[in-house]
Amino acid sequence: MLVGQDCPVTGPYTDLGRPPLNAAALRRALVVPDGLYTDLRVTPETASTNADVAAAARAGAAEGLVITAERQVAGRGRLGRGWSMPPRAGIAVSVLLRPDAVSGWLPLLVGVAAVEAVRRVAEVDAVLKWPNDVLVGGRKLGGILVEVHDGAVVAGVGLNVSLRDDELPVPAATSLTLAGAANADRDPLLRALLRRLADGYTRWRDAGGDPVASGLRETYLVHCATLGREVRLDLPGNRSVTGTATDVDSSGRIVVDGAPYAAADVIHLR
Numbered sequence: 132m133l134v135g136q137d138c139p140v141t142g143p144y145t146d147l148g149r150p151p152l153n154a155a156a157l158r159r160a161l162v163v164p165d166g167l168y169t170d171l172r173v174t175p176e177t178a179s180t181n182a183d184v185a186a187a188a189r190a191g192a193a194e195g196l197v198i199t200a201e202r203q204v205a206g207r208g209r210l211g212r213g214w215s216m217p218p219r220a221g222i223a224v225s226v227l228l229r230p231d232a233v234s235g236w237l238p239l240l241v242g243v244a245a246v247e248a249v250r251r252v253a254e255v256d257a258v259l260k261w262p263n264d265v266l267v268g269g270r271k272l273g274g275i276l277v278e279v280h281d282g283a284v285v286a287g288v289g290l291n292v293s294l295r296d297d298e299l300p301v302p303a304a305t306s307l308t309l310a311g312a313a314n315a316d317r318d319p320l321l322r323a324l325l326r327r328l329a330d331g332y333t334r335w336r337d338a339g340g341d342p343v344a345s346g347l348r349e350t351y352l353v354h355c356a357t358l359g360r361e362v363r364l365d366l367p368g369n370r371s372v373t374g375t376a377t378d379v380d381s382s383g384r385i386v387v388d389g390a391p392y393a394a395a396d397v398i399h400l401r
Contacts, residue, residue, distance in 0.1 A: 148293060149217075149218070149219035149220055149293055150219070151173075151201060151219060152173050152199065152201065152219075152317060152318060153318070154171065154173035156318075157171055157173065157318070157321070157322070158171045160322055161197070161322065161325055161326070166195075166329065167195045167328075167329040167332065167333060168195040168196075168197055168226075168325065168329065169193045169195035169196060170192075170193075170195065170196045170197065171196075171197040171198075171199075172196075172197065172198045172199070173199050173200075173201065174198065174199070174200045174201070175200070175202065176200060176201065176202040176218075177198075177200045177202075177203055177204070178203070178204055178205040179203060179205055179287075180198045180199060180200050180287055181225045181276060181285050181287040183198045183225065184196060184198050184225040184226070184227050184285045184287075185280045185283075185285050187227065188227050188280050188281070188283040188285065189280065189281065192227055193227075193229075194227055194228055194229040194283075195226070195227065196226070196227040197224060197225070197226050197227075197325065198224070198225050199222065199223060199224040199225075199321065200223045200224075201218055202216075202218040202219070202223075203216070203223040216289075216291065216294060217294065217298055219293075220291070220292060220293050220294050220306075221273070221289065221290050221292045221293070221294065221317070222273075222288065222290040222292060222317055222320060222324070223287075223288075223289050224287070224288050224321065224324070224325070225285055225287040226285070226286045226287075226328065227283060227284070227285060228283070228284040228285075228286060229282070229283050229284070230284060230336060230340065231339075231340070233279050233282070233284060234340050234342075234382075235382045235383035235393065236335070236342045236347060236348075236382075236383040237277055237284060237286070238263050238275060238277040238383070239262055239263060239342075239379070239383050240328075240331050240332060240335055240347055240351075241263060241275050241277060241286045241288060241328060242259050242263025242264075242265070242275055242351070242354075243327070243331060243347065243354060244288075244324055244328035244331050245263070245265050245273065245275060245288050245290065245324055245327075246258065247354070248320060248323035248324040248326075249265060249267075249272065249290070249307070251323055252314050252316075252319050252320045252323045253307045253312035253313060253314055253315065253320065254312065254314065255307065255310045255311065255312050256268075257272060258354055258355070258356035259351070259354045259356060259357070260355075260356060260357050260397055260399065261355055261357040261358075261376070261385045261397050262275075262383070262385070263275040265290065266356065267305055267307075267310045268305065268310060269399075270303055270304060270305035270310075271303055271304050271305065272290060272291055272304075272305055272307070273288065273289050273291055274289055275287065275288050275289075286328070288324060290324075291304060291305065291306035291307070292307050292308065292315055292317050292320065293306060293307070293308045293315055294306035294308065295308070295309070296309065307320075331345075331347065331350075334347070335347050342381070342383070348379070352379065355379065356399070357376045357385065357399065358376050358377065358378065358379070359375070359376065359377070360375070360376055360400070361373070361374070361375055361399075361400040362374065362375070362387060362397050362398060362399055362400060363397075363398040364385070364387060364392055364395035364396070364397055364398075365395060365396040365398065366392065366394070366395050367394060372388075372390075372392070372395075373400070374387040374388035375388060377389075385397065
């Protein structure tokens with residue numbers, strides 16, 4: 132995920148281009164009978180939505196808890212990177228899942244939900260960099276952190292929605308507004324993201340966690356821009372590998388020159 136600049140807390144309507152989320156409306160739309168989601172909370176500010184959901188999981192919260200924040204000040208991405216943004220400028224949301232078994236495909240499943248929601252609502256050509264960074268035009272729009280806590284899974288998603296040039300954390304970042312999105316409204320984007328996640332997770336769970344039978348592997352391969360490219364993998368222990376990414380194996384690992392890797396920072400080489 133991306134590291135944003137520090138911003139003062141402001142009232143919800145100070146920036147009319149960044150309206151607050153309507154928690155009651157979101158609950159009515161998403162917390163429905165026989166659906167995945169059991170509770171949805173919108174908090175004005177938090178250190179980390181993933182930490183909030185993890186704490187709720189330890190306290191026995193049911194699967195389907197959703198916590199989203201208008202401002203996240205100490206979020207974390209993969210490999211320990213920080214992630215924050217101006218108030219109401221993006222999406223920071225975490226979901227509690229309790230699958231029968233933890234799988235390396237879960238982070239990829241969440242990535243598919245994020246990229247499909249962006250493509251559908253914003254109408255931009257978003258793709259995935261393995262495992263689940265969301266890219267638009269080669270720039271990072273957002274990222275995903277999936278953590279396991281005592282058998283429960285916390286799936287966190289962060290997306291830059293209305294950040295302006297002077298608010299971007301690094302030159303390699305972007306936002307939906309800067310990418311020319313047809314729609315940069317957080318409400319429909321969040322609804323689409325959570326619905327896509329619920330649909331994909333339910334199919335995957337009902338298929339016994341099989342990425343092929345659930346259609347997850349096929350869909351992921353369609354959206355993954357890493358395959359077929361020359362890449363550099365920065366690995367634990369200050370090691371790196373350069374080669375061609377050719378596949379994602381049955382465990383969700385990236386395959387480079389015939390060798391699978393479960394944990395790596397992927398750099399697309401030109």
